Amino acid sequence: MRPILYSFRRCPYAMRARLAIASVGLEVELREVVLRDKPQEMLAASPKGTVPVLITETGVMTGVIEESREIMDWALAQNDPEGLLDMPPEGEEWIAQIEGPFKVALDRYKYETRYEGVEPLAEREKAAAILRQVDEQLRERLWLYGDRPSFADLATITFVRQFAMVDRAWFEHEDWAGIQGWLARFLASERFAQIMLKYEKWQPGGDPVIFPAISLN
Structure with missing residues (x-):
């Protein structure tokens, strides 16, 4: 039995989980979720109700991983x-910044109505200040730490x-060619196309969807 991955195509957490699975070459059964109508099978495995959820084993022995x-x-x-995984120690520091203060500011920028007393443009600037820390190095190299992606890039x-999709015109007008090039290379890559194929909502009893559907050359 293949591992089962509950996923939502546009969720950045689910996206990075799919990136790692595809890079490794593992095959999983992908179950595309509609967040307003979460399947009971997913909630039974992970009551917190967020994606991604990976069931590594099925049957009597069941392993569930709930964090991307x-x-x-x-x-x-x-x-x-x-x-x-061949990345310098500062890679973990970068990941912590993006998962922490950057994501906090991003959520308040993108979803301002969910938070009381939030100034979305101030939150945008907090997130932008974090990105500017790596703009210079990305003007000199293709990825954060060299000419190929590392775990820090994909994470x-x-x-x-x-962040860029909230106001694409503003993002593209900013003077951060390194950041823009980094994101553009990712969006134009085969690996991005690989993880963003569209699938119908999963239904019990339907034909299984095997991910990845295409191999990364």
């Missing part, structure tokens, strides 16, 4: 053909995509 970072770690612990760039 842990899914990435699980996948890369089995195989790391691209050497994603964070889906959140940068979400």
